[in-house]
Amino acid sequence: DADVTQTPRNRITKTGKRIMLECSQTKGHDRMYWYRQDPGLGLRLIYYSFDVKDINKGEISDGYSVSRQAQAKFSLSLESAIPNQTALYFCATSETGQGDGYTFGSGTRLTVV
Amino acid sequence: QKEVEQDPGPLSVPEGAIVSLNCTYSNSAFQYFMWYRQYSRKGPELLMYTYSSGNKEDGRFTAQVDKSSKYISLFIRDSQPSDSATYLCAMISNSGGYQKVTFGTGTKLQVIP
Numbered sequence: 001d002a003d004v005t006q007t008p009r010n011r012i013t014k015t016g017k018r019i020m021l022e023c024s025q026t027k028g029h030d031r032m033y034w035y036r037q038d039p040g041l042g043l044r045l046i047y048y049s050f051d052v053k054d055i056n057k058g059e060i061s062d063g064y065s066v067s068r069q070a071q072a073k074f075s076l077s078l079e080s081a082i083p084n085q086t087a088l089y090f091c092a093t094s095e096t097g098q099g100d101g102y103t104f105g106s107g108t109r110l111t112v113v
Numbered sequence: 114q115k116e117v118e119q120d121p122g123p124l125s126v127p128e129g130a131i132v133s134l135n136c137t138y139s140n141s142a143f144q145y146f147m148w149y150r151q152y153s154r155k156g157p158e159l160l161m162y163t164y165s166s167g168n169k170e171d172g173r174f175t176a177q178v179d180k181s182s183k184y185i186s187l188f189i190r191d192s193q194p195s196d197s198a199t200y201l202c203a204m205i206s207n208s209g210g211y212q213k214v215t216f217g218t219g220t221k222l223q224v225i226p
Contacts, residue, residue: 004156042120042201042218048211056190056211078225090156101147101203104156 003027006091006105011080013112021076021108023091031094032074033102034058034066036087043090049074081112116140119202119217128226132189136202136217139183143215145205146178147200148187150198151219157201161187 004025013019025032034046045058045068053081055066057102063085088109091103115159119136126132134148145164149157152201161176163169175188185204200218 028131040218043216045214092156096212101149101159101162102157104158106156 001104003103004091004093004105006089006108008108009106010109011111013110015082015112017081018112019081019109020079021089021091022042023074023076023105024072025074025091025093025103026072027093027095027103028071029093029095029103030071031096032068033092033094034064034074035090036060036077036093037107038087046076046089047092078110078112081110083112086110086112114185117202117204117215117217120220121218123221123223125223126192128192128194128224130192130194130224132150132187132192132196132222132224134187134200134202134222135219136185136204137183138185138204138215140204141207142182142206142208144207146185147176147203147205148174149201149203149216150175151201152198160200172189174208174225192222194224194226197223 007022019032033048035043037043044060047056049068067075088107090107091105094102147162148160150160151157166178166180173190177186178203185202198221199221
């Protein structure tokens with residue numbers, strides 16, 4: 001099994017719909033992150049969590065919300081999807097956030113039509 | 114001006130060539146420097162990290178950091194078709210107690226057999 005598992009792998013949804021992306025990890029790390037990746041813009045941080053009771057906004061949190069259900073689970077919701085939220089979404093985890101780096105999931109490709 | 118600049122490529126080289134991938138940055142507060150490799154439809158995976166100026170070797174890969182010039186490089190010796198991927202540089206700074214990670218936009222590399 002992968003260290004970081006994201007579901008679904010692909011999703012097409014309509015404008016205005018609520019959608020949830022799920023992430024679970026088996027690394028035993030406290031720190032988890034949600035990023036989106038767009039061509040030419042790279043990876044941008046949406047939300048991060050350092051433990052179950054700690055949730056923080058990243059640089060592009062508008063239109064998104066998160067829930068840390070357990071140490072191993074961190075979900076991302078789009079409350080009312082819009083087309084410019086079409087992107088590749090990655091969940092990641094890290095032990096310290098420093099030189100040990102991040103372990104990423106395989107991503108969710110989301111298309112909002 | 115972006116904090117981290119990376120040539121998007123694509124970079125096409127013959128098998129066996131030495132590849133040089135580069136990033137420049139403007140933020141003197143960056144302390145850790147990393148290189149990630151991302152295969153198509155996969156999440157980034159950590160290749161190398163370093164926190165000091167100079168070179169770090171790992172097999173066919175060498176990471177080089179020049180803090181005075183604000184420039185980092187990744188060299189790949191004896192490149193293989195399996196090295197074909199997008200390479201992302203990433204840099205960490207401490208920002209209000211949080212280790213902020215800034216990613217480059219990635220350079221797409223193709224190694225031709």
